[in-house]
Amino acid sequence: MDAARFIVQTGPEKYELRERALPEVGADDALLAVEACGICGTDVEVFEGRTAARLPLVPGHEPVGRVVAIGAAARARWRLGEGDRVAVHSTLTCGRCRTCRAGLRGCTAPEFADGTIYGFRGPDIGPGLWGGFSTHLYLAPEAILVPVSGSVSVAAASLFNVLANGVDWALDLGGARYGTSVAILGPGPRGLASVIAASAAGAGPIAVTGLAADRERLDLALELGADHALDVTDASAADAVPEALGQAPDIVIDTTPGSLASVTDAVRMAGRKGTVVLAGLKGADGLAPFPVDLACAKSLTVKGAVSRSLRSMEQAIALIESGRWPLERFASHAFSLENAEDALRALMSDGKPLHARIEPAA
Helix, strand or coil, rough: CCEEEEEEEEECCCHHHHHCCCCCCCCCCCCEEEEEEEECHHHHHHHHHCCCCCCCCCCCCEEEEEEEEHHHHHHHHCCCCCEEEEEEEEECCCCCHHHHHCCCCCCCCCCCCEEECCCCCCCCCCCCCCCCCEEEEECCCCCCCEEECCCCCCHCCCHHHHHHHHHHHHHCCCCCCCCEEEEECCHHHHHHHHHHHHHCCCCEEEEEEEEEEHHHHHHHHHHHHHCCCEEEECCCHEEEEEEHHCCCCCCCEEEECCCHHHHHHHHCCCCCCCCEEECCHHHCCCCCCCCHHHEEEEEEECEECCCCCCHHHHHHHHHHHHHCHHHHCCEEEEECCCHHHHHHHHCCCCCCCCEECCCCCC
């Protein structure tokens, strides 16, 4: 193939399929043939026009694929060659500052401090292949790449980003470890990823909350390592979780997007000296009434969460490669480039898939 096919978002809910010649690879960069790109809630918000993202852009910030061309300097730096499979971190960084060397997010170099992100750059910024909704992705010298075993299915590999969030939220921020009790509010992709991460660390018991419409997801949570999957449609999550666990949870992870009540529930149910991780973004109206006095009385630690670190990405890929969990059931739906709009509209619907991905070669 001597040309790339890729999606460009030109306006709210407007995708165009375009084609251009593959770029020449220099000494310091590379080209990736994209096998899959996961779709997350941010992609949906951008598609709907609910963000400040500048259009046009090439969407897709969760790509995994194989290197098809690489320069000599890039080969030495990344220790990669043609045919190697990698997952691509969404953020481009300097790789030199203290934050980058520690494998953490939030590069402090001036040229990257505002965040340069795959999936949010325009097709007119050379060489134009800046998103995972494409047959090919340009790997800039600043790209962060993590090897992925060739034995892992495309479906499972496409979960690297969502699982990295789970690792970051449950382990790095939440501190889940052997014997800690965990409550996860919301059985969405990142809630289920938090179940996997917590169970892998030996935490337990683990409870997940959801609504009646989430029954299939709650059942999957049990398969992924949760001890309790609670329908709180007609119940108080703050009461149901401690009752099911037999104790107030040591860690509460709120992954529920848009729900302000879940913030209060998280503080109410958390055990004394527990940790509350707020990972479900609430949007423009996200100023939740926060029970400050209760958080103080319990000596709680409250942490905000967004994105994922290089360290958590590496841990997530190790979990995928272990083959311990039924990840093909988690990675439920695949769409071609031609059907990319259908994928986004499916995720906007009431019966949205658990997880969706674009497979450009399909």
